[in-house]
Amino acid sequence: xxxxxxxxxxxQNSGVRxxxxxxxxxxxxxxEWFREFGVVSITVSSVDMAVYFSKNGWKDITIAFPxxxxxxxxxxxxxxxxxxxxxxxxxxxxxxxxxxxxxxxxAWIDIDVGYKRxxxxxxxxxxxxxxxxxxxxxxxxxxxxVLTHAGHSYSAKSTKEVGQVYFDTLNRMKFVQNRLEAKGFxxxxxxxxxxxxxxxxxxxxxxDEIRPGNFVFYDVMQLKLGSCSEEDIAVSLACPVVAxxxxxxxxxxxxxxxxxxxxxxxxxxxxxNFGYVSVPQENGWGPILQNAYVSSLSQEHGIVKAVxxxxxxxxxxxxxxxxxxxxxxxxxxxREYVTTEGKLLQMMPKFL
Amino acid sequence: xxxxxxxxxxxQNSGVRxxxxxxxxxxxxxxEWFREFGVVSITVSSVDMAVYFSKNGWKDITIAFPxxxxxxxxxxxxxxxxxxxxxxxxxxxxxxxxxxxxxxxxAWIDIDVGYKRxxxxxxxxxxxxxxxxxxxxxxxxxxxxVLTHAGHSYSAKSTKEVGQVYFDTLNRMKFVQNRLEAKGFxxxxxxxxxxxxxxxxxxxxxxDEIRPGNFVFYDVMQLKLGSCSEEDIAVSLACPVVAxxxxxxxxxxxxxxxxxxxxxxxxxxxxxNFGYVSVPQENGWGPILQNAYVSSLSQEHGIVKAVxxxxxxxxxxxxxxxxxxxxxxxxxxxREYVTTEGKLLQMMPKFL
Numbered sequence: 001x002x003x004x005x006x007x008x009x010x011x012q013n014s015g016v017r018x019x020x021x022x023x024x025x026x027x028x029x030x031x032e033w034f035r036e037f038g039v040v041s042i043t044v045s046s047v048d049m050a051v052y053f054s055k056n057g058w059k060d061i062t063i064a065f066p067x068x069x070x071x072x073x074x075x076x077x078x079x080x081x082x083x084x085x086x087x088x089x090x091x092x093x094x095x096x097x098x099x100x101x102x103x104x105x106x107a108w109i110d111i112d113v114g115y116k117r118x119x120x121x122x123x124x125x126x127x128x129x130x131x132x133x134x135x136x137x138x139x140x141x142x143x144x145x146v147l148t149h150a151g152h153s154y155s156a157k158s159t160k161e162v163g164q165v166y167f168d169t170l171n172r173m174k175f176v177q178n179r180l181e182a183k184g185f186x187x188x189x190x191x192x193x194x195x196x197x198x199x200x201x202x203x204x205x206x207x208d209e210i211r212p213g214n215f216v217f218y219d220v221m222q223l224k225l226g227s228c229s230e231e232d233i234a235v236s237l238a239c240p241v242v243a244x245x246x247x248x249x250x251x252x253x254x255x256x257x258x259x260x261x262x263x264x265x266x267x268x269x270x271x272x273n274f275g276y277v278s279v280p281q282e283n284g285w286g287p288i289l290q291n292a293y294v295s296s297l298s299q300e301h302g303i304v305k306a307v308x309x310x311x312x313x314x315x316x317x318x319x320x321x322x323x324x325x326x327x328x329x330x331x332x333x334x335r336e337y338v339t340t341e342g343k344l345l346q347m348m349p350k351f352l
Numbered sequence: 353x354x355x356x357x358x359x360x361x362x363x364q365n366s367g368v369r370x371x372x373x374x375x376x377x378x379x380x381x382x383x384e385w386f387r388e389f390g391v392v393s394i395t396v397s398s399v400d401m402a403v404y405f406s407k408n409g410w411k412d413i414t415i416a417f418p419x420x421x422x423x424x425x426x427x428x429x430x431x432x433x434x435x436x437x438x439x440x441x442x443x444x445x446x447x448x449x450x451x452x453x454x455x456x457x458x459a460w461i462d463i464d465v466g467y468k469r470x471x472x473x474x475x476x477x478x479x480x481x482x483x484x485x486x487x488x489x490x491x492x493x494x495x496x497x498v499l500t501h502a503g504h505s506y507s508a509k510s511t512k513e514v515g516q517v518y519f520d521t522l523n524r525m526k527f528v529q530n531r532l533e534a535k536g537f538x539x540x541x542x543x544x545x546x547x548x549x550x551x552x553x554x555x556x557x558x559x560d561e562i563r564p565g566n567f568v569f570y571d572v573m574q575l576k577l578g579s580c581s582e583e584d585i586a587v588s589l590a591c592p593v594v595a596x597x598x599x600x601x602x603x604x605x606x607x608x609x610x611x612x613x614x615x616x617x618x619x620x621x622x623x624x625n626f627g628y629v630s631v632p633q634e635n636g637w638g639p640i641l642q643n644a645y646v647s648s649l650s651q652e653h654g655i656v657k658a659v660x661x662x663x664x665x666x667x668x669x670x671x672x673x674x675x676x677x678x679x680x681x682x683x684x685x686x687r688e689y690v691t692t693e694g695k696l697l698q699m700m701p702k703f704l
Contacts, residue, residue: 045652066594069669092668242418243470258684262614300397316444317421332610
């Protein structure tokens, strides 16, 4: 809740729309927490997720994933019911949508500001303008603006580098926006949205919308990046201890790749680390243990390396709390949460 | 089906029990295919999975994961209904099970033959004997034998190395078995079960049981290890093309970490490879394309690097068939299969 409040307040202070990404938590009940902060528009990463949240009362949804033309029927169904925002980055897809969309929707053009995953390069504003003109000339699509995900912020080595990514993103998006306005397009909005830049940035002046998602939970990766402090981390996975090996100082937990995902970070010693370790406490978990880490994962097993004193304290049958490396992927592997008050929160079904 | 038949025949020829691991496919319908080859006993990796398959008519199940003492109630419920085989590797867990198990079950002792994950080291047969004596002295547990998973076969660099792992495993298991029999234990069975060694080995003389699982589908990892040929690979993930980037020769698919898992191999050039690429054909898919591979994954996006001629042929809206690096983890992220005849096969629910 505190993470949501903090991000909502920053957005409000800067006068930008807060359209949080719900792909991290995938839970209608957690979604409700956002309403307390005035959130009415959200982001999702798939048509499935858009259907789920629309059924749970969300009326303004952006699917921040390039339109998959195979899903046009379900997109039409959604567009008939809610205010739907689509993402396009190619002439082919845009034409297809224009020809097949039956209800009014808004289209954002995906801009690549340096992540090099999807989107039209920010250095090609004329290409963006051609797409915008196609959209504007269509019957059911209206041009919303330009949208980017500066995912290269995840490769930053320091908060200073994250700040540089934000600075470049802002300037590149403004550059494209200005070029579009110079060509006569009006009300071109700019939307950005990765958790690292949104977390370290205090104000979003000059932008129209932010779409972070991971910040609701944070995780090991974000802690390493400096996007959050340890206290901000709001999710962990309870894993029972099933075996111990004294010779190797290894504790075996029931918590493997099908629970945590195989995402890892390299620690300062160059070792693969699949999660930080903590112990349960009343209402949650204690500080991250400095003398333990998840050193490997197979399908169901996790191996926790723990130095002597800690190793001796942990017994078979105890619970360890694992802080995930990437909370989006860990949450995706689960289907419910338990709050620190013991309440069960459901997630969307894995497949609709 | 052919993979199952081949493995079943090899087991039969060697006179060993074939107790396939069902964690790879997790599907009652695929489970039925095994019955045609006389399979009546199976392996699973969790209590959830044991409950699911017991409800689908399987009466002899080994949970090849060290007993999680927190799950004793559900274990008792299972033990009241089916012939249940448990796995232990510590005095603490064994004692707990002895004190709390209410129905007859069999216990296997987990042996570490070199993988260094769980199990009593094969070099400590006296420790194994002490555990066996505890089991034999209990009311509801009977001692089945020694069980191992030689998972280090996955790190082998050649089929010759896989063969060496099998040879060592066989000898080490026989060594423990002999020591136990010398101490007066009778009918001590030996059970082994990783796909690489079971695939390259032609006969299992000297063993009592094999438990491979992945061989039902195989995958990129097994192909690289030499455990299978390309034609043996029996699963792939259909991923629609949503965008293309000419400058980088990249095709963006809707197929990310939440579909394929983040498991990767390093190719001969040292590049991370998250999957091989093929194109759909009538009744399946064509040969693995030599000029394309999945170079990175985010939550929903996959990036396929494709050289010029192929890049130009693939259009937005086309389907690409991705051969998973690790089919167990990819299957775990899905909830159903479509056979090459177009039949839908359900998997077990993600959580029971």
